[in-house]
Amino acid sequence: MDLEALFNKNKEKTIQGRYITLDDIEPLLNSETLKKDVKIIGESVLGKPIYSYQKGSGKLKIYLWSQMHGNESTTTKALFDFINLLNNGSDLANQLLDSFTFYCIPILNPDGAKLYTRANANNIDLNRDSQDLTQPESKILRAVFEEFKPDYCFNLHDQRTIFGVADTGKPATLSFLAPSYNEEREINDSRLKAINLIAGINEVLQKYIPGQIGRFDDSFNINCIGDTFQYLGVPTLLFEAGHYPNDYEREKTRKFVFMSLVTSFIILNENDVVDNRNDKYLNIPQNNVVFFDFMYKNVKINYDGNEIITNFVAQYKEELIDYKLNFNAYIVEIGDLKGKFGHFEYDAKGALFQDGIKNLPLEGKVADFNLNKKVFFVNGKIKN
The missing domain is CATH 3.40.630.10 (Zn peptidases)
Known part of the structure; x- marks a missing residue:
């Protein structure tokens, strides 16, 4: 059949x-x-x-x-x-x-x-x-x-x-x-x-x-x-x-x-x-x-004056606003993340994280940022 x-x-x-x-x-x-x-x-x-x-x-x-x-x-x-x-x-x-x-x-x-x-x-x-x-x-x-x-x-x-x-x-x-x-x-x-x-x-x-x-x-x-x-x-x-x-x-x-x-x-x-x-x-x-909605690997961040390479992930929060469902991506974890996967994965290859605020991927923050001011992400996704 x-x-x-x-x-x-x-x-x-x-x-x-x-x-x-x-x-x-x-x-x-x-x-x-x-x-x-x-x-x-x-x-x-x-x-x-x-x-x-x-x-x-x-x-x-x-x-x-x-x-x-x-x-x-x-x-x-x-x-x-x-x-x-x-x-x-x-x-x-x-x-x-x-x-x-x-x-x-x-x-x-x-x-x-x-x-x-x-x-x-x-x-x-x-x-x-x-x-x-x-x-x-x-x-x-x-x-x-x-x-x-x-x-x-x-x-x-x-x-x-x-x-x-x-x-x-x-x-x-x-x-x-x-x-x-x-x-x-x-x-x-x-x-x-x-x-x-x-x-x-x-x-x-x-x-x-x-x-x-x-x-x-x-x-x-x-x-x-x-x-x-x-x-x-x-x-x-x-x-x-x-x-x-x-x-x-x-x-x-x-x-x-x-x-x-x-x-x-x-x-x-x-x-x-x-x-x-x-x-x-x-x-x-x-x-x-084992999954997150977004995973960003090998991202360079400037932490207390030291440049380090790390990974971070974002997860959609399903939010009902005026009876319309919105998928809003928030950063939820930073670190090694061994054994974890992303439904969308991006290898930054050492590119510098910037968001125009603290320039750090902070937990609870909306996933809007750029890498080396060349690749821009809005709500977790690459902006075309």
Whole structure:
């Protein structure tokens, strides 16, 4: 199957970029194609509707939710791409709808989505509220779980650009996890189902993004929703959409999330998760915090009258200003930086750092500077 062509055919073109809110998806949910399968299942802290989309008549029940963290929107885009597939009338769509019942919550945290924050309007991380259930959004997610009684859960998230695949120097464009169900991180039948499915997804995705898939840390935390659902005996998969080179809007990454979802359901439909693939799962390299957005090497600075050669790095801060998302680059670290990488790397070859102020790359400063007054950088990038 040509997964790339399938994505291009079903991509939802009305939503793109990183700032995805309820305002962006409501026209889709209210469209003639989708509205008959859409319900309002509750409200957020600020009274915004939380929508569900349910489709299919199959025996195997699949529960998917996105934007539990409001600023993690890549999987929301991919979810609508997948919903388009379910509605395109193709043989594949009909096969999936006959085999599965899909229950989707496209944006669980509409308040956080509007504010572009991880937390909800009460400043609570919903992914740490699975036991106390103090928030209306957490209660809705749990109530659906108990009523729908899923066979598999898909917990859809984004991860920061800091994550790489082990020490390979490749970004973790996608990372997966079969969450633990106990402190000992043991493997029972439920967790093994998630492990086997992730191993199958990885095998397919390696053809498209070789070496760019990581395995998320499996430390047990019962307050996290994935760990809770795994503990309750339902195979749960964590998706973490990460960085693809030069793709800060995560339009490329959304494609790989879509491919992963389609691959998951093809594997399940073919009942191709019966073998123990734990070894293949463990062979997926672990995520590692090794990346910065910008790395500048071999830069000359004048420090207390002494000229030294050093390196420094800058990181984007995603800042919402007048409901427009801005990527602003700030210097975050200076030094040897051994074992670290930059998504953009520049070798200054001993050129002198100047910024017209203190002429030093100071932590917390915007990454506007020049080298030898010949190469100028604005917001981290070379000015053309």
